[in-house]
Amino acid sequence: MPSEAHVIAFDDAPFAREHRGDVLLVGAVFAGPRLDGVLTGKVRRDGTNSSRVMAELVVRSRFRDQIHAVLLQGIAVAGFNVVDLHALHRAVGVPVLAVARNKPNLVAIRQALLGNVRGGARKWRLIEQAGPMERLAGVWVQRAGISSKGAEKLLDRLATHSRLPEPIRTAHLIAGGLGAGESRHRA
Numbered sequence: 277m278p279s280e281a282h283v284i285a286f287d288d289a290p291f292a293r294e295h296r297g298d299v300l301l302v303g304a305v306f307a308g309p310r311l312d313g314v315l316t317g318k319v320r321r322d323g324t325n326s327s328r329v330m331a332e333l334v335v336r337s338r339f340r341d342q343i344h345a346v347l348l349q350g351i352a353v354a355g356f357n358v359v360d361l362h363a364l365h366r367a368v369g370v371p372v373l374a375v376a377r378n379k380p381n382l383v384a385i386r387q388a389l390l391g392n393v394r395g396g397a398r399k400w401r402l403i404e405q406a407g408p409m410e411r412l413a414g415v416w417v418q419r420a421g422i423s424s425k426g427a428e429k430l431l432d433r434l435a436t437h438s439r440l441p442e443p444i445r446t447a448h449l450i451a452g453g454l455g456a457g458e459s460r461h462r463a
Contacts, residue, residue: 280308285443287349289455299354304447331367358399361420371422414439
């Protein structure tokens, strides 16, 4: 991976608990430390289209040939629309990292998926197939297409203002501003 990696980070916009339907997805494209572009799409609340939509956004964008990695704010967007990290990696041809500030409660997630979410068993299998959460560079990570050492080096370079990589933090702020009128929470 080049020392000045170009990455895209995805996060979803906030939505009301009772909302059903599509949720805004924002991709922040970074060229090294600089925000270079923004992509948007829509994913279904608790759906199954997140991997496909993210791949299409990357592949169809003018940034496609410059992207070295895809970063996600967690492995699911729009509630429980779980991203297939390995399928996304194959589709875009670059490493994919799902990043979380804190270690998720996998027991609670499994119970919620298997007890309350349509297609929950398949979604839980995607989380398991992504591999165990690893503590790298001060955050928790699941990864596809990159070694632990490579992931840690990339995350260290991209974490400029917090433990989270700046592209994820920026995608979160943009998604919050577009979805709620202003960004309210830190990433």
